[in-house]
Amino acid sequence: MVGSESAAADGALTLAEIAGKVHLICDDLKVSEALLIKLDNSQVVVHRGAKVKKISGKEEVNAIVLDDGTILSTSGVFIELGAKGLMELATSLGVVLDDTMRFIQADKAQRTNVSGIFAAGDICGPPWQVAKAVGEGCVAGINAADYAKKL
Structure with a gap:
């Protein structure tokens, strides 16, 4: 690699x-x-x-x-230059990933370990379902709004 x-x-x-x-x-x-x-x-x-x-x-x-x-x-070469994306932004802000290092770790209120940062949907891992993304997005949105109001 x-x-x-x-x-x-x-x-x-x-x-x-x-x-x-x-x-x-x-x-x-x-x-x-x-x-x-x-x-x-x-x-x-x-x-x-x-x-x-x-x-x-x-x-x-x-x-x-x-x-x-x-x-x-070697019998193979993979060149992976990558692309800056949401995960890189999240980790640069100190957001913790899950054990697989592929998804953002969030609690049931969709809070991450960084105060004021919420995550929802595919970035939090499977299952890949619209209903899950919508539900988590709703929870994250409500909690983010409450967080902002308290500031």
């Missing part, structure tokens, strides 16, 4: 569940502390301060050459 942000780290962790060995090549790892802890406790081999110089192979990928000359034998 090549990339420096949360999408690459999350992708490497997902690959580690099914692949024999996973390397994360990143020049400057920019992830939340929670995701960093998860990476540190995984089998993912992180190459910080590294860049890919060359992808080798004729009919298929068989190695990656890093800018320092290190050669990593």
Whole structure:
């Protein structure tokens, strides 16, 4: 996996569940502390301060050459540059994600761990149903309005 942000780290962790060995090549790892802890406790081999110089192979990928000359034998390469989205905004504000690091953690009042920030719908995880999103959105909206009135 090549990339420096949360999408690459999350992708490497997902690959580690099914692949024999996973390397994360990143020049400057920019992830939340929670995701960093998860990476540190995984089998993912992180190459910080590294860049890919060359992808080798004729009919298929068989190695990656890093800018320092290190050669990593591999049968595949994923390049994950990511995109800034709601999850990155949320984590940059200190909002805690769930154990899977894929969804925002919210209580039954749709409050997050950050005062004044509420979450609802798909960003809170399955099931993917309009009724769930509408119900959670209603709860979040009422509680956010009450929070704002108290300010």
